[in-house]
Amino acid sequence: MDLMQKRYADTVVLSPVGRIDHSTSEGFKAALAPYMARCAVGLDRVLLDFVSVEYISSVGLRVLMLASKQAKTQGGSLGVAALQPAVKEIFDISRFTMVLDVFPSVREGLARLSPPALAAFDAA
């Protein structure tokens, strides 16, 4: 799975597209891995822009959980933003909104993760 990437100061915004399910989750995990390796204290923060994600299954959610655990272990910050209504419902029903940092929009996510990133986003 290709991840479109944009950088705002110390924060990388990644944009997956389509369905994250049993057939695409391994690709999503592999594409995410190099960014999560740098998601650490003093390095990058990562925000996933889910505006183009149509569906996420349990295995896709597990990839997010593993990424979140890795970020915490490394002292980094990971957020997910701009969920489509159906995907937001899946997050709610699976209780992932209780264990991941989920934001209504990319801008609100950046505001929480990194003020310099928000300034760069607003200036862009």
Next chain:
Amino acid sequence: MPPDERLTVKFWGTRGSIPVAMTSAEVRRKLIAALLRASGRTLDTPEKAAVFLERELDFAVSHTFGGNSSCVEIVTGRRDYVLCDLGSGARVFGNDVLATRGPSGNTFHAFMSHPHWDHIMGFPFFMPAYTSGNRIRIYGCHADLEEAFRGQHGAPSFPVDFSRLPAAIEFVRLEPERDYEIAGLRVRPKLQHHGGDSYGYRFQVNDKVVVYSTDAEHKLDDLAEIRSFADFFRDADLVIFDSQYSLAETTSIKEDWGHSSNVVGLELCQMARAKRLCLYHHEPVSDDERIAALLAETRRLEEITRGDRRVEILAAFDGMEIVL
């Protein structure tokens, strides 16, 4: 089972891990909610009151999901009884047998998922075991199944030793991934992820299939395992599924605790093209409102993820009957 007869599944115990009892505070809360809804109405006969309860009150107000631990009966139309697990619900089942068919001359076939306490604790209070002339066959894949049953019957845990039970009790070891013909059913056990292992059972009679799959954790990144369970559930009329935790819990703080979620149950049933998913082995912390909310959420999840076929979603409660 004659071809024109239908298969019925009866739930005698649906709670996971430990039996629970509704508290006085919960009863009071239900009564207050019901009385408020009834205000201004004339409910002056039992019939009118019953209709009001059934039609106008939410299930969580007018009923309870119940608190007995795992025990499910599969009614085949034959004289022999077929059960899955012997949790505390088996006590209620046994008393019902005494009341409806008498104390002796009955045969019971019990398929055990595993010997954890909540799945065997009903047996010391299973009254048919205390009457000669009854025959009880306990099936399972665990080598230590008989030891577990005898252990809970012995001192210092219980006053009546297993050896003093008058019924004819046999333990029958099964192998997973093999088909057996027992009590008119084709039965296939399957190994599941759980502490000390557990086994699911796929039951088939004529064209009807019931899968009993409790105390099972599913490793989401193991595609081969996911596919093998989709095959195990394939085209089932009913899948009884351990949905004790949320998906977030099973992938975080309760990973490797051996249970699953409503989300994974639905995905497996969708892959398997199963007709019905029954949420089962309810979390003991959950009250009736919370289980009802879990049911509503799972139905909503089914709606927004539905492909070309609907999966009917149910939540098991003690006393529930499903006719297939």
